[in-house]
Each structure stands twice: as C-alpha cells, then as structure tokens.
Amino acid sequence: MKNKLLTDRAALFLGDAAHVDAVLAPNSVDAIVTDPPAGIGFMGREWDSDKGGRDAWVAWLADVMRKALHVLKPGGHALVWALPRTSHWTATALEDAGFEIRDVVLHLFGTGFPKSLDVSQAIDKQRGNMDEVRLVTGWIAEMRDLAGLTNTRIDAAFGLNGMAGHWTTQGAQPEVPHAAHWPKLLELLGVDELPETIRETTERLVAEKGKPGPNWFRRAITGHHETASPGQRWKARHGHRANLSNSARRDEPATEAALEWAGWGTALKPAAEHWILCRKPLVGTVASNVQQWRTGALNVSACRIPHADPRDLAESKSRNPGRAEPVTSAVYGTSRPQQRIDEAGRWPANVTLDEVAAELLDAQVPGSGASRFFYVAKSSKTERNVGCDHLPARVTNIADVPGSKGANSPRAGANRSGAAQNHHPTVKSIALMRWLCRLITPPGGTVLDLFAGSGSTGVAALAEGFEFVGIERDSDYVEIANARLRHELGPEAEIAHLYMG
Template sequence: MTYQLHVGRCEDVLKTLPDNSVDAIVTDPPYGLSFMNHKWDYDVPTVEQWQECLRVLKPGGHLLAFGGSRTYHRLVVNVEDAGFEIRDQILWIYGSGFPKSHNLDGDFDGWGTALKPAHEPIVMARKPFKGTVSANALNHGTGALNIKACRIPHQTINGGNLADNPHLRGTKLRAAPVNTSFGREGEETPLTDKSGRWPANIIHDGSDEVIASFPEAKGQQGALTGNEPSSKMGAANCYGQMDRRHESIPRIDSSKSAARFFYCAKVKPKERDEGLERFIATSASDMTGGRKEGSVGINDPRAGAGRTSGAKNNHPTVKPIALMSYLCRLITPPGGTVLDPWMGSGSTGRAAIEEGFNFIGIDLNPDYVTIASARIAHSFKKTTEAA
C-alpha cells in the first residue's frame, strides 16, 4: 500500500504517468460555478484533461466524478467526448442543504429564485475495452463492479437473527439477468440475498428529512432511531464493515424506512480535521482574497459547503470518508490504485488508504496538498498500525 501526492495542473502531472497504470478514478472536480470566487471552480474539467485520465486508466477501469446539479451536463459531455463510456449516474441525496434564494416582496411576496439543494450527481463512466468483461477482469482486474463488497446489509432484529429479518421472511429471493458480471452471460444473479441488497444508484445522508421522503413500507425500509457508537451497532446499519471507523452511525428500525440504500452523512468537523492537530485553524476566506467566509452566492447548489470557520482544514468542499470509501470499494480491484486528479484536502486518499488501495493524488493548490498530506498520513499510520 503506497501513496504519492503531486502539486501542479492535473494534465501536466498525468503526462508523467504511464499508459494503463491506474485501476480507478474517484474525484470531486470543479463544478464550473465560480464557487466562493475560487479560480479553481471557474469551469468543469476539459476534454483534454479527461483524455489524460482515460489514457492512464486501465482498459475497463471506472471513473466516478461528482458534479453540480446545474453544470452536470457539461461534465458528462466532456467525459464522453474524451472517449469514456457513460454507464450510470449516482445521486447523493442529503437533507442539510438550504436555499440560497433571493426572496421577493410586494406583489410577489412568497416568491423566490432558487430551490433547496438536496443532491449531488456522480457520473459513472468506464474506459472502453475489447472482448468480454470476464476476460478483461482476468487480464486487468477491471471492468466490473464489486457488488459483493458494496451490498447493503439487511437490518436484523432480536440480536442479529437473520431468520427474524422482515426483509426476508416469507419472501423469495428475486433474480435478474446480468450482462456485466464475472459469471456466464445470461446468468441469474440475486438482487437480494443473505449478504444484503444489491447496491443502488442512490446514496442518502440518513437525515430525517430524506428518510421522510421515502414512503413507509414494511420489508423495504428502516427508520433511523438515533446515533450510537459504531462499536455497538452490529449489523443494524447501512454502512459496510470498513466504514464503521468514522463518527457514529444511526440505528435502523427495519420495519419503517429507507434501509435499502447506502447512507452517508455530510462530513463532521472531527473527521475534517483528523491528522491536523499541529495546524492552525483558518477559514475559507483566507483563500478568497478577503471575500466573506461562507458567502457562496445565490443559487449555489453546494448546500452549505464553504462554512469552515474555526476549522484547520479550510477546504470548502470536503467529502465524507465513508462516502469516498464506498465509491472506491465499488470500482477498485483488491490491491489496486485509485487516482484523484482534483484531490483537494485528500478525502479520496484517506478512503483509498483505509480500504487497502494505493493512491495517487494531484492538486494545483500547494496549501491543500499540505493538508491532504497530513490527513492521508494519519490514515496510513492508523491503517498500518491496525494491521
């Protein structure tokens, strides 16, 4: 398990990497929103930048890249024009966003200019390859998704007795034909089995607001009933085993709500600053030429990002490690290398290292690379000591 961090423009650094040398790309690139007046967010990545990503990715390797709800189309078109095959879109749904709306008065009292932001889309793309998925997986380790490692655990009751699980009791396991698996073409693969539900293209934050948006249905969903330390949770959560290291995990009542989807809350201050004990707390305004910290502008969909007052990690758009771990695990073969060309403060790097993958990170801002280096070193030390 190794990691390397680079300062510079991603396309320049990528040109120093060999063809077909990384297994997966997981990244949160610029959204093209001029976020908080940051120059790095003036535009989405270019076709040329994605072409360099495509070149270093192994045949069949997957890309997962976050986008903004208003500029996602530009992101996807550039990814596709670079030569990637668009495979899916994952939605990260959250309840903590707030509307950045200009509210009118007078005759138009009650009218506004923006909806409440509640999701970020993630494009799933794949580098084209020749032959079958099975043959490509044998040759390169890439081309398929690690469904088994990302299944959503069933919510058990009575101390974890699977036979008492209302998800399974009195039902038959459903099956559907698959055309992109390691098995034979046309093989029937269960959508639901004893190891958990098939991962969906929805991820949510477990908030009451999101849970309430799913209809109550026994056997389908499970309500959040509070937070407890992850060591006490047992099987009663929607996190995979590797994600139980981070913060507390909401308990699930499997008779009521949305337990069928993987959930991940937004990043907490403790996680944001792990590994930065010797750093001095700053704010995002320190990197915006004096612009007021947290002033992200009307209609900005990043939903409260940028409010970093008192944080040692002053990157305004930090993603939670549990979320990035899930995404890395979904598309990276065991022992593989994850690339993040727009690394920011290093959440993807922390996730990759804690999942046992190698990592290559690139960022144009040397201050963020310094923060990322400390955070990833923290995860590396924790992971290697545990081993």
Template sequence: MSVAFEAPGVVLHHGDCIEVMRTLPDASVDAVVTDPPYGLEFMGKDWDGADGFRRSLNEADAGRESVFGRTSRTSPEYRTESKARAGMQKGGISAADGMPSFLGGLNPKCLACGKWQRGSNPCSCDAPEFTNERLPRLHAFQEWCEAWSREALRVLRPGGFILAFGGSRTWHRLAAAIEDAGFEIRDSIAWLYGSGFPKHPNVLKPAFEPIVVGRKPMIGTLVANQTRYRTGALNIDANRTEVADTQLAEKYASVQNAGARSNTVYGSDERDRAGSEPHPGGRWPTNVLVDGSSADDLGMNTARYFPTFRYEPKAGSDERPSVDGVLHPTVKPLELMRWLVRLVTPAEGTILEPFAGSGTTLEAALLEGFNVIGIERATEYLPLIEARLSKPLQVAMFGDWEDAS
C-alpha cells in the same frame, strides 16, 4: 510539479492535474474516483472558475499566479482553439472588450445601444440585444473537463471505471465531456443529502449531487478483459446493502422467489431460481445513495434499500483537517468515498484522484487497502492532505472479490 507527499500506498503530486497525468504511464491505474470543480465559481475560488480552467488548458499559463498578469489579454497564447473561447460565437462575446466573459452575465452590455442591462442609466432599447455571457464560461468548463478526462482515459487500464462528482447545474457538461473524451457512460449515481441551504432566496435548496459513472472501452469480452487487466466489472458484493432485520430478510426472500416463479420480461419458470435467493451480504447496490438525515426524512424503509452515509453541512473535525486555520470548503463524507472506491477498484488496485482537495478519496483508498495517486494544484491544501494521511489508519481486510460482476 513535484511529489509533495509519499508514504506506503500513496503518492501525492503538487501541480496541474493535466500536466501531472501526462507524466503517468499508459494503462497504469485501475480506477479514477474524483471530485472535480463544478464550474460554479464556488466562493470565488480560482480553481472553480474560468481563469483556473483557462490556465490549465494553456501550457503558457502553467505555474502563473494569474493569467491576467500578461501584457495583453489578447495574446494568441491566452486563448485555446475552441470556437467559443476563440471568439467565434456571437452569443458569448462581451461587448466591453470583445473577449469571452466568465462573470455569468451579471450585467451584460446591450450590443445595440452600448448601455448596461442594469444601473443608473440602463438600456431602454425596444429590441435590446444582450450577450449570452454564460456560454463561453460553460464551453471553457466543458473543454477543460474533456481535456483532463482524456488524460484519465489514457492512464486507465481497459475496462477501468471513472466516478466523477458533478454539480446539479453543470454535470451535463461534465458527462458530455467524459463521453467525448472516449469513455462509455454506464450510469449515474445520485447522492441525496438533507443538509445544505439555498445560496439565494430565489433558488431551490440543494439536496443531491450526481456522480457520472463511465468506463474505458474493454478489449474483447468482459471475461477476457478481467482475465488480462482485472477491470471492467463493478464489485457488487463488496457494496451490498445489509438487511439486518430477520423478518425483513424473509420477506425479501419470498418476494424474490415470487418474482422467479412469474413469467416476466426477465425470464420464466425455467430460469435459474438460485439467482433469486437472498444474498447473505444483502441487497444489490443501487444508483441512489442517501445520508442519514435524508433517510429519516424519506421514511424508515429507506435504509433497507439504499446505502446510507453520515453527512453534516460541514464534515466533522475527524473528517475535516485544519492546518494553520486553513480548511477545504467541499469535503465529502469518508464513508461515502469508501463505498465508491470499493465499487470500481479491483483488490489491491491503484486509484487515481486528479483533484485531491483535502484528501478524502486518498484516505478512503488507503483504508480499503488500495494504492492511490493524488494530484492537487492548490498549495494551501497540501498540508491538509498530509495531516489526514499521516494519522494512523485502520486498513480494511479484503474479502474474495473474484466474483465481482
């Protein structure tokens, strides 16, 4: 573990995120905004597969190029203590060697006859018994997510938020892990995008990614927590959806005022109508975010209600650094990350990104005037981050954030 890059407002650590976070002081950051691996073994990348999760969970594996370089994979240090990973759940044990399989059950072996599910001489049992090979992989992923979330919780100030991207197939494991680590799950944000393509002829076309919204428990009331730590509330006014159309703004105002005059579950005629007046900054931010192509597909009115960001199947060259032919495969839109860091970080606060990738979150934080700590395990991505952060950046000017709510 070492500091790979440092400049005003940013420190980038090279190493495993759990190990690096253990060196950070308690209650030392204001927000965690991160795009962790999804547990889908994306493009065969080690950092998104069970081998990477296992190495991160076992201190004896830290720094090794491969845990399979051991003399024996049955060594006690190879396993963690979870039941699924320790081989105590029958449904997740490979019949081949008694070890958990993380291959997604591509071709499990029948426990009754010992033949494979597919092949030249497959199992033909009347009652075949195949192992659930996905189970230990998913348990390993969730256990790993809980481990790094627990460290993120420790370094966050009370009331600090975590925003974590997840995959549509595995985000439930991520959300449960974040909650089990001690966070309150406050919401989920859906990021919709029109680009992308199905990875198999028998699957749905991907069009959204969920973002888990969690908060470290506060100390006392919201006001007391904010007074002491400046955390606990979302920065609503910095992320409103602008209403540029004058006629639409007038319609928006009339609808809001009509609601204020109605007896509803939210109040009655006696309620303070000032809260129903249209805000000059625009509409209240939503938990649905869309890209430009999705907005076009959904209709003209979409941008009136939801924050809209530019997105391409692969980020443009200005958002996708390349060094010696190396590119990162999962680059988020910079505008999207700027919106997210603004939402959860107090003015001049410090953000932690445990999975820096190509550095999008780090750049977004600097552009918004925040300090940021990044962590990246993959050596080949460090030059991408340095290239991104070494270019001239136009930092945004802060407004008055005292009324965040």
C-alpha cells in the same frame, strides 16, 4: 510538477491534473474517483471558474480526462462528481474524452442549506437606480475596449471570477465596483481620474451599496432576527466597522408587486449530488478484459446494502454516522461495525441516501428508508480535521474582497465561516468515498484522484486497502491531504520528496 511520496502506498503530486500523463505510465491506474470543479464560481474561487463559458469549460475538463484515460487501464471505471445543474457539462466532457457513460450514482442528503433569493423582498429592496448604474458600467466598458482589455483580464487582476462582467454590462445584474476596487481598476484602464459626472454618480452609488430602497422601510417591523445580518457579520470578521445588533424582520410586503410574488424564490434546497459512472473502453470482452487487466467490472458483492435490524436503525438514526465516535452502520466496510442483517442485502443501487433523508422516507412509508439504501451524512468538522492538529486553523469563507461575487451571492457560498485546520470548502465524507472506491477498484488496485483537495478520496482508498495517487494544484490543500494520509497510514509512514520536471 512536484511529487511528495508517502511510503509505497500513496503519492501526492503538487501540480496541474492536465499533466497526469507526464508522471504516470499508460494503463497503470485501476480506478478514478475524483471531485472536479463544477464551473459555478463556488465561493468566488478562481479554481471553480467556468473558463469563459460552457464550451470552454467542457473543453478544459475533456482535456484533463483525456490524459487520465491514457493512464487508466482498459475497462477501468471512473466515478466523477458533479452538481446537478452542471452535471451535463461533466458528462459531455467525459464522453468527449473517450469514456463510456455507464450510469449516475445519486447521493441524496438532508443537510443542504437553501440558497434562494426571496423575490418579494428583492422587489421591495429595489433602489430604482439602474439607469445610473448602467451609466457607470457603460463608461467602464468603453474604457476597457479603448485599453484593449477583456473582462477575463480584469477578473484575473483582482483574483475574481466573473465580476468584471457585472462591472461592464448593459444587461441584467449590472454592478458598480466597490470603493476598494476603483484605484486598481483605473490603473488597468489607463485613466488618471473619473469624469466629473461619472465620479459624482459613482460616489453616490457606492455610498448606497448594501442599503435597500425606500419601499423596504415601508414594510412594518414584524420582529427581530436572532443574530445580526450576514453582511454585518462579514464586516466584523474582516475587521470592518459593523453593526452587530439584531436586525428587524420585515416580512410583510409593502408594494403590490412584492405582494404578488410573496413566497417565490430562485433556487431549490440542495439535496442531491451526482457521481457519473463511466468506463474506459474494454479490450475484447468483459471476461477477457477482467482476466488480463483486472478491470471492467463492479464489485457488487462488497457493496451490497444489508437489511438492518430495526433496533440497529433506531440506534443509528439517533446519531450522525459522519462523526468520529463509533456507530453501528452498514456503510463503512470491513473495518467498522456492521448492522445485523436478515438477508444478504440489496443490489447496489445508483442512489445513496444519508441518514436525515432516510428518516424522512421511513416516516412517510415505514420500512422504505434507511433499510433500503446506503446512507451517510456529510463530513463532520471532527472527521475532516483528523490528523491535522498540528496545522494552523483557517476560516473557510467567501472571497476576501468586499463587494466581490463571493461576498454577495448566497449561491456562491456567502457568509460561510468557521475556523478549521482542514479549511477546504467541499470536503467529502470518508464513508461515502470508501463505498465509491470499493465499488470500482479491484483488490490491491490503485485509485487516482485528479482533484485531490484535502485528501478524502485518498484516506478512503487507503482504508479500503487500495493504493492512492492524488493530484492537487493548491499547496495549502496538499499540506492538509498530506497530514490526513499520513495519519491514515500510521506514524511509521516516512515522507520522501521527489521533484518532477
């Protein structure tokens, strides 16, 4: 594991978080604030794979957190991010690692993008060729078994996450590999050429990829989309021939089955994330543990939510607190402007609320929204790129393999784009991370982030006056985090390079 040390206040380790106990001393860290993978194959990224299923994923995270427990001081708290639909996996892993689950901080936001499949459209787009598709996937599965392969090994050869399961299933969601996948797949299977029947069927199915069935074209044209289809825009971005004309809208069902399911989808708009609050078991009582280790308690006073003057709320709601320009807000801590308050403030709740959602609450019940909660927007492009001007801009996008799960699935982040120096796909708001660090870290304490990503937790910890240790296995992200941390520390920060065995 390689270590890059930034002065004496922040350290970045390039390597696997499972080795944290090899580079940090026992009982040396005051708090853990970290954003681990969710196990959903986000944007087709290998690092977010489910490791082979629920039990394997839970065992993996439990092992990492067990090592982290070893370096955390007795009574030390951890705030561990999780998506709602896999937060029970995360909580189970934390318990298995030896942590006590104390609460869940719920972060609400109004800017999530819906990733639902329109069931009515899906019905009319059916091509009715599932028997032929399963003929091909059945042959691939047979050859896989003869070659002594597993789906995991096939995925690894392509740098994919779970796609081999679609290529070999006889159940739901079978998928014929894209033309670009076949040469390598045949090599893996030890097959020189496809049997004639499989070859003809495969060529026809590959040619039909991306094309809807005949019932789709029975739908009347009801208008045109403002831009070309997402698939065509993806092709254009990746150098493929693309039709960038505005595609026709066909909103009215063409079949009785599609009409029956009009208005139905498959997912809710994402508007909440969980931060699981847990604690390493105390040594003795809270009072004795706090005095001996300075851990075991929450910094309630520093995290109270002031009641704001309505004039400040009106001004704040007109802007985005995730932007770089100064705003009047109660959420940023001592180094940012504060709202005027009419009382000491509310007890920190296990709900944090962003500006959009707060405004919705205020509209429904006047006075019940922003003035009652800590609210903060998601990280803006400006905020995430601070300190990274010298780095090359890259696109935050789906997997670069046509037909991959990341390329096709809106739930995996399909068609996200936008070049940025900080190209990490899940950058957290500095304001949010400052509040979380402040809640569980004693003055002058050290915050550990096991999955440091682009360094948002580190920037927040330093801004709050804490020390920071981050671990990240992706060298590109370490470079981004290094730049952001150095910017936070100031130009006088000198970087030393240490190498760990």
